[in-house]
Each structure stands twice: as C-alpha cells, then as structure tokens.
Amino acid sequence: MSTNVQAQTQSIFDELAARQTWRFKHIVYIALIGAFLAWCADGVNLRPREVFNAVPIIADYFGRMWPPKWGFVEAIWKPSIETIYVALWGNVIATIVGLPLGILAASTVTQSRILRGGAMGILNVFRSISELIWAILFVAAVGLGPFPGALALGMNYGGILGRLYAEAIENVDKGPIEAMEATGASKLQVIMFAILPQAMPQFVTYNLYWFEVGVRSATVLGMVGAGGIGFELITSIRLFEWREVGVILLFILGMVTIIDMTSTYIRGRLY
Amino acid sequence: MGSVTFEDAVNAAMRLEAQARTRRYIKLSAWAALAVAALWYSAHQIKFSLAAVIHGVPFMWDFITRLFPPDLGYLTVLGGATVETVQIAIWGTLLAIIFSIPLAFLGARNTSPHIVVFHLTRLLLNSLRAINELVFALIFVSAVGLGPFAGVLAVALHATGMLAKFCAEEIEGVDKGQVEAQMATGASRMQVILFGVAPQIVPQFIGYAIYRLDVSIRSATVLGLVGAGGLGFSLIQTMKLFKYHQTATCILVIFLLVLISDWICGKLRRRVI
Amino acid sequence: MLMPGSTQSAPTILSVRGLSKSYSGTIHALRGIDIEVKEGEFLVILGPSGAGKSTLMRCINRLVEPTDGKILHNDVEMTGKRRNLRAVRRQFGMVFQQFNLVKRLSVLTNVLTGRLAYRSTWRSLFYNFSKEDKRIAIECLARVNMDHKAFQRADTLSGGEQQRVAIARALAQQPTIILADEPVASLDPKIARQVLTYLKQVTQELGITVLCNLHQVEYTREFAERIIGMSRGKVVFEGTAADLTDEILHRIYYRDPDEQDDKDHS
Ligand SMILES: Nc1ncnc2c1ncn2[C@@H]1O[C@H](COP(=O)(O)OP(=O)(O)OP(=O)(O)O)[C@@H](O)[C@H]1O
Ligand SMILES: [Mg+2]
Numbered sequence: 001m002s003t004n005v006q007a008q009t010q011s012i013f014d015e016l017a018a019r020q021t022w023r024f025k026h027i028v029y030i031a032l033i034g035a036f037l038a039w040c041a042d043g044v045n046l047r048p049r050e051v052f053n054a055v056p057i058i059a060d061y062f063g064r065m066w067p068p069k070w071g072f073v074e075a076i077w078k079p080s081i082e083t084i085y086v087a088l089w090g091n092v093i094a095t096i097v098g099l100p101l102g103i104l105a106a107s108t109v110t111q112s113r114i115l116r117g118g119a120m121g122i123l124n125v126f127r128s129i130s131e132l133i134w135a136i137l138f139v140a141a142v143g144l145g146p147f148p149g150a151l152a153l154g155m156n157y158g159g160i161l162g163r164l165y166a167e168a169i170e171n172v173d174k175g176p177i178e179a180m181e182a183t184g185a186s187k188l189q190v191i192m193f194a195i196l197p198q199a200m201p202q203f204v205t206y207n208l209y210w211f212e213v214g215v216r217s218a219t220v221l222g223m224v225g226a227g228g229i230g231f232e233l234i235t236s237i238r239l240f241e242w243r244e245v246g247v248i249l250l251f252i253l254g255m256v257t258i259i260d261m262t263s264t265y266i267r268g269r270l271y
Numbered sequence: 272m273g274s275v276t277f278e279d280a281v282n283a284a285m286r287l288e289a290q291a292r293t294r295r296y297i298k299l300s301a302w303a304a305l306a307v308a309a310l311w312y313s314a315h316q317i318k319f320s321l322a323a324v325i326h327g328v329p330f331m332w333d334f335i336t337r338l339f340p341p342d343l344g345y346l347t348v349l350g351g352a353t354v355e356t357v358q359i360a361i362w363g364t365l366l367a368i369i370f371s372i373p374l375a376f377l378g379a380r381n382t383s384p385h386i387v388v389f390h391l392t393r394l395l396l397n398s399l400r401a402i403n404e405l406v407f408a409l410i411f412v413s414a415v416g417l418g419p420f421a422g423v424l425a426v427a428l429h430a431t432g433m434l435a436k437f438c439a440e441e442i443e444g445v446d447k448g449q450v451e452a453q454m455a456t457g458a459s460r461m462q463v464i465l466f467g468v469a470p471q472i473v474p475q476f477i478g479y480a481i482y483r484l485d486v487s488i489r490s491a492t493v494l495g496l497v498g499a500g501g502l503g504f505s506l507i508q509t510m511k512l513f514k515y516h517q518t519a520t521c522i523l524v525i526f527l528l529v530l531i532s533d534w535i536c537g538k539l540r541r542r543v544i
Numbered sequence: 545m546l547m548p549g550s551t552q553s554a555p556t557i558l559s560v561r562g563l564s565k566s567y568s569g570t571i572h573a574l575r576g577i578d579i580e581v582k583e584g585e586f587l588v589i590l591g592p593s594g595a596g597k598s599t600l601m602r603c604i605n606r607l608v609e610p611t612d613g614k615i616l617h618n619d620v621e622m623t624g625k626r627r628n629l630r631a632v633r634r635q636f637g638m639v640f641q642q643f644n645l646v647k648r649l650s651v652l653t654n655v656l657t658g659r660l661a662y663r664s665t666w667r668s669l670f671y672n673f674s675k676e677d678k679r680i681a682i683e684c685l686a687r688v689n690m691d692h693k694a695f696q697r698a699d700t701l702s703g704g705e706q707q708r709v710a711i712a713r714a715l716a717q718q719p720t721i722i723l724a725d726e727p728v729a730s731l732d733p734k735i736a737r738q739v740l741t742y743l744k745q746v747t748q749e750l751g752i753t754v755l756c757n758l759h760q761v762e763y764t765r766e767f768a769e770r771i772i773g774m775s776r777g778k779v780v781f782e783g784t785a786a787d788l789t790d791e792i793l794h795r796i797y798y799r800d801p802d803e804q805d806d807k808d809h810s
Contacts, residue, residue, distance in 0.1 A: 037365070040358040044419035044500065054415050054424065061414045085313035092310065128529040132405075132493045132503075133522060136510070140334040141327030146317035151324070175644035179710075182605050183717055184634035184661030189668050193657050197648045220405040223496065227317060234497075237409050245410070249402060256401035277686060284682040284691045288652065291695050 065246030072244045073251075076232050080251050083228035084259075086149045086221065087214035091207060093154025094161050094214075097126070099203075101158070102165030108177070109169060109191060120166070126159025131217050135226040146227025149218060157210050168202035169195055201270045208263040215259055219252050338519035345520040349505060353524055356501035359419050359494065360487035363426025367487075368480055370431040375438035382442055382464060396439070399432025404490045408499035419500030426487050426494070433486075437479050441472040478544045485536035492525045502528070557583040557753050558604070558721060563613035565599050573599040575777040576613070581721070586744055586754045588764045590781075591774035592797050597757040600774075601723045604755070605636045617720075634661035637714025637752075639724040639743070643706040647699035651690065651709050654698050655681040658716030684715040687746045704735035711743055715750070722747060724756040728763065736760075740767050761793060 041047070104110050104119035131152045138148030172195055180194040222230025229248060236244040313319075376382045378392035407425035415421050445468050453467035495503025502525050509517040558581040565574040573596040581587055591597050602608040604615055606622070606629060615622050622632055637658070645654045659677040660668055673681075685691040688708040698706060707727060714722050724743060728736035740756075744767055747754050758764050764771060765785045773781030773788075773796040781792050 037361070040361050043355055043358040044362055044423050046362055046420060046423055050415075050420065054420070057414050058411065058424070061410060082316060085317045088310070088313050089317055089319060124530070125526075128526050128533070129522070130489060130493050130525075130529075132496060133506075133525070137331060137334065138327070141331035142320075142323040143327075147319055147323065150317055150319065173647075175640060175642050176646045178607060179638065179640060179644035179713075180646075180657055180660070182607060182633060182636070182638040183658050183713070184630040184632070185657065186630060186660070186665045188665045189657075189660045192669055192671070193649070193653075193660065194646055197646050200648070216401060216403050220403045223405065223409075233406060234409065237413060240413070249398075249406070252406075253398050253401045257397060260397075280686050280691055281679065281682050284686070284694055285679060288678055288682065288694070 061242065064242035065249070067243065068246040068250060069241075069243035070247065072247045076229060076248055076251060079222070079227075079229045079232050080255060082146050083218045083230075084215060084255065086146045086218040086226075086228050087153065087211060089150035090153025090157060090214045090218065091211045093150060094157035094210065095207060097154055097158030098123070098160075098162030098165055102162035103169065103191065105162065105166040106169035108172075108174070109187075109195070120163075123159045123162040123166075126155050127163065128159070129156065131156040131221065132224055135221050135224045139225050144225040149221040149226030149228060152221065152226060153214050153218065157214060161206055161210060164206045165199070165203060168199045168206070171202075172198040204270055205267055208267060212256065212259055212263060215256060216252075334515075337515040338522070340516065341519035341523055342514075342516035343520065345509075345517045346524070349502065349520060349524050352495075352502045352505050353528060355419050356491045356528065357488065359422045359426060359499075359501055360484060360491040362423045363491070364430055364480065364484045364487045366423065366427035367430035367434050367483065370427065371435035371438055374431065374435040375442060376464065378435060378439040379442035381445075382468065393436075393439075396432045396436045399428050400436060401432075402429065404429040405494065405497055408494050409497045412498050417498040422491060422494040422499035422501060425499060426490060429490075430483050430487055434476075434480060434483055438472065438476050441475050442468060445471045474543060478540050481536050481540045481543065485532050488532040489529055492528060554582040554584055556580050557618060558755075559616045560600075560604070561614045561616070563600070563603060563610050563615065565596075565603055565608065565610045565612075573777055574603070574610070577774075577777075577779055579772060579779065581753060581755060582770075584748075584751050584753055586747070586756065586767065586769045587772065588768035588770070589755065589757050589772045589774055590759065590761070590764050590768075590796060591757075592759060594776075595774040596777040597759075597774055598725050601638070601725050601755065601757065604721075605633055605638055605723060630661050634717050635720050637717045637719035637722040639707070639710050639714050639722060639727045641726040641729045643703070643710045645698040645706055645710060645713075647697070649698060650695055651685065651698055651701070652678075652681060652694040654709055655685055655712045655716050658684070658713040661717065680718070681712070681716050684712040685709070687715065687749070688712050688742050702735075703731050704739055707731065707739050708742055711739070711746070715746065715752075719752060721753045721755060724754060726757050726759065729759070736763065737766075761788070764788070 101119045101123050105116055105123060107116060110116045110119070134152035134155045135149055138151045142148050142151070176194040176198065177190055180190045185193065218228045218230075219233070220228075220230045222228045222232070223234050225231070229252065233245065233248050236242075236248065374392055374396065377384070377388055378396055380389060383389035383392065404425045407428050408421055411421035411424050415424070449471065450463060450467040453463045458466065491501050493501075493503040493506075495501045495505065496507050498504065502521055506518060506521040506525070509515070509521060558579075560577055560579040560581075563574055563577040564572070566572045577596075577600060589597050589600065599608065603610045610623060613623070617632075617635065646657070649657075653671070656673050656677060659673060659680065663673070663677070682691055682694065685694055688711050690705060690708050690712060693701065693705065698709065701709065711722075711727075722743075727743065728739050731739060740763060743754065743756070746752075756767075765788065768785055771781065771783060771785065771788060772779055773792065775796050780795055781788075783792075
C-alpha cells in the first residue's frame with residue numbers, strides 16, 4: 001500500500017519535473033523566436049526609435065493630401081474607369097484560363113494522375129508569378145497600355161481561380177454525379193448537368209471576390225505601364241503633388257467600396 | 272388515370288414548356304446582349320486585340336529567350352535580397368497582427384464601445400484594404416526614404432486592413448451563449464472579451480494570420496519595384512540594365528520563394544485549424 | 545397484387561450468377577450471389593444494413609465492377625466490356641435513397657437528364673433537348689403526377705415529391721429494368737407507401753421490371769411479388785410474402801449478433 005502511494009507521488013513528481021523541462025523548452029523557444037525576430041527587425045532597419053520618428057512624418061505626408069485638389073478629378077476620371085475595365089477583362093481571361101484547367105485538376109473528374117498533376121502544375125506556376133511580373137512580360141509582348149494589364153491579371157488570377165474551382169468541384173454532392181452516371185450519361189454530360197450546376201454559386205462567389213481584388217491590383221499595374229490609374233498615381237507622387245494623390249486615393253476607395261457593396265448584394269441573391 | 276386526360280395534361284405541359292422556354296430565351300438573350308455589349312465596349316476601351324497577342328508572341332518569345340539561361344552566379348548576390356524579402360513580410364505581418372487586434376474589437380458590432388467608433392474603424396479598415404501595398408510603399412518611400420523600412424510599413428498597413436476586418440467578422444460571429452454565461456457571472460466587459468470572446472476566435476485568427484504571412488511574402492517580392500526593398504528591387508534594376516540573365520534568376524528565386532512559402536504556410540495552417 | 549404464379553411462366557430478363565465483390569480485397573460485400581429476375585416482376589431484395597444490397601445494384605449497373613461472377617441481361621453477358629457502357633447503363637434506371645436530384649436545376653431538366661444517354665454529348669452541352677425528349681420527360685412526370693411542378697427548382701420539393709421526380713428520371717431512360725436502392729428509407733411511412741405505390745403502378749403499366757432494395761419488412765410484405773432475402777453478402781431466402789415467416793426473418797436479420805442494427809426496427 002505505502003509503496004503504491006510512494007510510487008504515485010513519485011510519478012506526480014516525475015510529471016512535474018517533466019512539465020518543468022517542458023516550460024524550460026518553451027522559454028528556449030521563445031528566446032529563439034525573439035532573437036530571430038530581432039534579427040529580422042535589424043535586417044529591415046526597424047528600430048523602435050525609427051518607428052516613433054516615422055509616425056509624425058507619415059502623418060505629415062497624409063496631411064499634405066488635404067484638401068484634395070478636386071479639379072484633378074477631370075484628369076483621373078478616364079483612367080479610373082479603365083482600371084475597372086482592366087479588372088473586368090482580367091476576370092474574364094482568368095475564368096477562360098482557370099475553368100478548363102480547374103476541371104482537369106479536380107480529382108473527381110480526371111482519373112489520370114499525370115493529367116491532373118499537369119493541370120495543377122500549370123495552375124501553380126500561373127498563381128506563383130505575381131500580376132506585376134506577368135505585366136512586365138506582357139508589356140514586352142504587346143506594348144504599353146491596359147491590354148497587357150488585363151492579360152497579366154488573367155494569368156495570375158486564372159491560376160488562383162483554377163485551384164479554387166478544382167476545390168469547389170471536388171466538394172460538390174456526389175449523389176447526383178452517380179445518378180447521372182447511372183443513366184448512362186457521358187463524362188462531359190456529367191460535368192455539364194451534375195457538376196457545374198452544383199458548383200456554379202461557388203464559382204460566382206470566387207469570381208466576384210477576385211474581381212474586387214483585381215480592381216485593387218489594377219490600380220498599381222500602371223506603374224509598369226500596364227494601364228489604369230497607377231500611372232497617374234506614380235506620376236503625381238513623383239511630382240510631389242500630394243493633393244492630387246489625395247484625390248486618387250479617395251477615388252480608389254470609392255470605387256472599391258461600390259464594387260464591394262455590389263458584389264455583396266449579388267452574392268446574397270446567389271443560392 | 273384516363274388516357275384522354277393524361278394526353279391533355281402532357282400537351283398542356285408541353286405548351287407551358289414552350290412558353291417558359293421563350294421567356295427564358297428572351298431573358299437570356301437580354302442578359303447576354305448586355306454582357307456582350309459591356310465586354311465589347313470595355314474590350315474596345317482597353318484595346319483588347321487577339322491579333323496583338325499573336326503578333327506579340329515573337330516579342331514575348333524573344334524576351335523569354337533573352338532570359339535564358341538564368342545567370343546562376345547571380346544567386347549569391349540575391350541571397351541578401353531574399354532574406355530581406357522574408358524579413359519584410361514577417362515584420363509587416365507581425366505589426367499588422369499587433370495593430371489589428373484592438374482595431375478588430377473596435378470594428379466589431381458587438382464589442383465596439385460606440386456605433387460611431389464602429390463605423391469609423393470600419394472606414395479606416397476599408398481604406399487600408401482598398402489601397403494596394405505598392406501605393407503605400409510609394410508614399411512611404413517618399414516619406415522615410417528608400418529601403419525595406421518603407422516596405423515593412425506598407426505591408427503592415429495593408430495587412431492590418433485585411434486581418435482586422437476578418438477578425439472583426441469572426442468576433443461578430445461568436446457563440447452568444449458563452450458570452451452571456453460570462454456576463455451572468457458578473458465579469459467586466461474586458462473580462463468577457465478576454466475569456467468569452469477571444470478563445471473562440473484565436474484558432475481562426477492564427478490560421479488567417481498564417482495565410483496573411485504567405486500573401487505578405489508574395490507582395491514583399493514586388494515592393495522593390497518602387498524601391499521598398501526585397502527581391503523586386505533587383506528584378507527591376509537588372510531589367511533596366513538589360514541584364515536579362517540576372518532578371519531570369521530573380522524571377523526564378525521569386526517563384527521558388529512563393530512556392531516554398533505557399534507550401535510551408537499551407538502545412539502550418541492545417542496544423543492550427 | 546399479382547398472383548405469385550403469374551410471374552412463374554415469364555421469361556428471365558436478368559440473371560446474376562456467382563456474383564462476388566470485395567472492396568480492397570478485404571471487405572467481402574457479396575459472396576456468390578445467384579438471382580434470376582423474371583420479366584415484369586416487382587422483386588424486393590430484403591436485408592439488413594450492410595448486407596450488400598446497394599453493392600449488388602451498383603454491380604448490375606456497373607457503377608462498381610464485380611470481382612467475380614456473371615450478369616446476363618436477356619442472355620447477353622454484360623460484365624467485363626467497358627466499351628458500350630453508356631448503352632448498358634441506359635437500360636437500367638436507378639432510383640436512390642437520397643433522390644440525388646441536381647437541386648439547382650428545374651424538375652423538368654432533372655427528368656431530361658434521363659435522356660442524356662440517347663443523345664450526343666455535343667448537343668447536350670447547351671442544355672438543348674429535342675421536342676421528342678421533352679414529350680417523353682413530361683409524360684414520365686405526368687405518370688407520377690408531378691407534371692404540375694415541372695418548372696420549379698428541384699430543391700423546392702418535399703422528399704416524397706423529389707423521389708417521384710427521381711422515378712420519372714429513371715422512367716425517361718425508357719429502361720427495361722429499374723433498380724431502386726432503398727427508395728423510401730428517408731421518407732415517413734405515409735409518403736413511403738405513396739412513393740412505392742407509384743413505383744409499382746407505373747412500372748406495371750409500362751411493363752418494366754423492378755428490383756427494389758428494402759430493409760422494412762412491412763413494405764416488403766405489402767409490395768413485393770417475390771422476395772429475396774440477403775444477409776452478409778449471400779442470398780438466404782427466396783420466395784413470396786406468404787413464405788416470409790418469423791423464422792426466416794430471424795435468419796435474415798438476427799443470424800449474427802453483430803448484424804443487429806438500429807436501422808431495421810421500422
Ligand atoms: N466503396 C466502398 N468501399 C469499401 N467498402 C464498401 C464500399 N461500399 C460498400 N462497402 C462495404 O460493403 C458492405 C456492403 O455494403 P452495401 O452498401 O452494399 O450494404 P447495404 O445492404 O446496401 O446496406 P445499407 O442498408 O446500409 O445501404 C458493407 O460492409 C460496406 O461497408
Ligand atoms: Mg445501401
């Protein structure tokens with residue numbers, strides 16, 4: 001009996017000791033992470049003093065944007081709309097690129113591992129190259145202007161959307177697919193009648209969301225000459241015309257807000 | 272059922288089907304016409320041209336062939352820039368996490384102290400989200416000078432908008448029962464937030480923060496285009512000097528970095544959630 | 545209800561011989577099934593959950609490939625060839641426990657999908673069906689009294705209505721045999737009887753043979769012309785409702801203690 005109690009106490013002590021070392025391990029981890037973060041901060045010149053100094057300077061720069069130079073609206077009206085067109089066509093191209101690849105990459109549709117892996121590989125490459133790099137490439141190919149911007153968004157977001165499409169397809173209810181196969185429908189018919197109708201709301205949701213994101217990125221494509229408001233923005237900043245910058249930022253904000261609201265409305269009516 | 276009535280029912284349904292089809296076609300054609308018009312007009316505005324793409328293929332091909340072979344010797348030079356890119360992303364995300372926690376509580380309907388505070392916070396968050404990090408980077412480069420510091424601030428601000436909004440929505444969706452149970456014990460507002468709300472959202476928040484880190488690494492790779500540090504700077508510099516073999520190396524490194532971060536962050540997220 | 549004797553003389557439409565199926569080599573769902581199905585009969589396969597009823601149906605329709613054995617349809621062997629799979633499958637209409645309608649499509653479009661195997665893939669890409677197909681589909685809907693809801697979305701219907709639409713979809717295939725896999729398992733008793741009545745009545749009018757899986761003894765007694773009892777992947781009984789004694793039910797359901805299931809006390 002007593003040996004039993006002793007053994008139990010001993011085991012509790014052991015556990016406490018184990019916990020102690022566990023705590024010790026955690027302290028070591030935290031110290032290591034702290035050191036790592038400090039090293040990172042040092043690498044990017046981030047020091048508390050600098051951050052404190054930066055705050056008033058940045059506030060000052062945003063202050064210079066006020067009051068906005070409203071007359072500038074005339075000059076940026078057109079490029080703003082162009083930004084939306086770029087995003088729109090980017091979205092269309094992304095769907096054209098992403099949909100077939102996404103269908104091929106879905107395990108429920110494509111049996112062949114090679115085909116599936118190939119489609120997924122292409123999607124990953126498209127996804128991993130940012131729209132700005134695509135834009136540089138397309139500007140080299142078709143010259144300056146909004147068109148290469150749309151192509152660039154199309155490739156990058158095609159990769160992103162394709163992967164999301166594939167996931168959506170894999171997650172649809174399998175029952176109707178089986179029922180359709182049982183009627184003797186062909187593969188393509190199963191896709192058209194059982195898979196796409198079920199996955200459609202998901203697809204539209206993704207497209208709307210990435211359209212919003214596309215509008216935001218399209219505002220900077222102009223920096224590499226790929227159309228939209230980015231060109232005006234970079235010019236105004238280079239010329240230190242802060243009150244013009246203020247107008248542009250307000251414009252972007254307004255545009256994004258309107259699109260945000262519209263797409264929330266559409267999404268609400270989907271299912 | 273008699274055969275006459277059965278025939279009648281079928282014929283009636285056939286007629287209805289024909290009507291419904293006509294209506295559907297009209298509706299569909301109207302929408303299609305609208306969509307085609309919108310796309311056609313915008314295509315015209317952005318000078319969309321398949322011919323340009325086809326004509327552009329040789330130019331693009333030329334550009335791509337000039338990228339090859341990538342100058343692997345340049346890798347040693349890029350090491351520093353790569354590390355810097357990751358550092359920018361890490362601190363940008365970390366600052367965003369720090370900023371977004373209080374902002375999320377101010378910007379959630381159920382924890383915000385006042386409706387005005389709620390709306391102002393949401394406005395601020397929407398503005399931060401709407402403005403691309405490259406735009407922030409441009410402004411900060413003017414304000415605090417060229418270099419990664421401007422990049423960190425840019426990533427931090429944009430990511431704060433995203434993280435705080437996500438987190439605010441999570442807070443609004445918490446289980447009310449647990450919160451009420453805490454209030455019933457007489458806990459203070461702060462205690463309710465700490466013990467009733469926070470535990471419910473921590474896993475999602477960590478998951479989203481990891482996702483955000485992945486996105487930040489992606490954006491950090493291009494911040495250099497406007498002089499805010501990282502790999503993008505080498506990318507644009509080598510291009511301006513027509514050292515395309517080195518540009519290719521930059522693209523390769525960016526590509527690998529994004530792939531690796533995607534992989535690691537995906538793994539981490541799956542472990543958290 | 546037809547006399548048991550009347551199907552005796554009818555020719556065999558489907559015969560299953562020594563059918564076995566094991567999943568991943570370890571789970572033996574079917575262990576040598578022999579069944580003869582007579583043309584035009586309403587055959588119920590009765591068995592507890594896990595007996596292999598669904599697997600049997602899926603093997604007949606080739607949704608799964610059997611491991612061993614033969615299936616002859618009108619004396620033509622169907623196992624093995626994958627070439628004319630579409631033509632084979634369209635001869636068998638299938639009705640599922642979960643209805644398996646495409647919820648976002650209209651009732652009529654759902655029934656029209658039963659016509660897909662008769663039409664070229666390219667035409668159906670645009671959701672375009674011929675007038676003839678539409679007439680067939682509407683007739684099938686009228687047979688189960690669902691023609692008045694033809695243009696509603698499938699997810700606006702009740703469970704019983706959805707199952708009737710699913711029956712119409714199977715009928716639209718103009719099949720020789722309908723395979724119904726627990727068609728009423730997720731319906732309440734009143735609606736379940738209604739659906740089974742439709743299934744039986746319509747198939748009798750059209751001379752379609754029915755193979756129906758059930759796990760409720762009551763419905764089996766009420767609707768079956770002939771009954772096959774299955775337990776643990778084997779046929780353990782063959783006969784009419786009159787032959788279905790308590791002793792035999794016990795053999796089907798409670799033979800093994802681990803075969804007891806919460807599903808079968810309806
Ligand atoms: N795809 C599959 N993979 C592995 N095992 C399976 C698969 N489908 C069925 N099984 C197994 O085969 C056996 C028979 O299953 P089946 O679905 O045919 O039974 P059932 O009689 O239809 O039962 P229920 O009344 O539950 O539908 C079960 O043990 C089941 O676990
Ligand atoms: Mg079953």
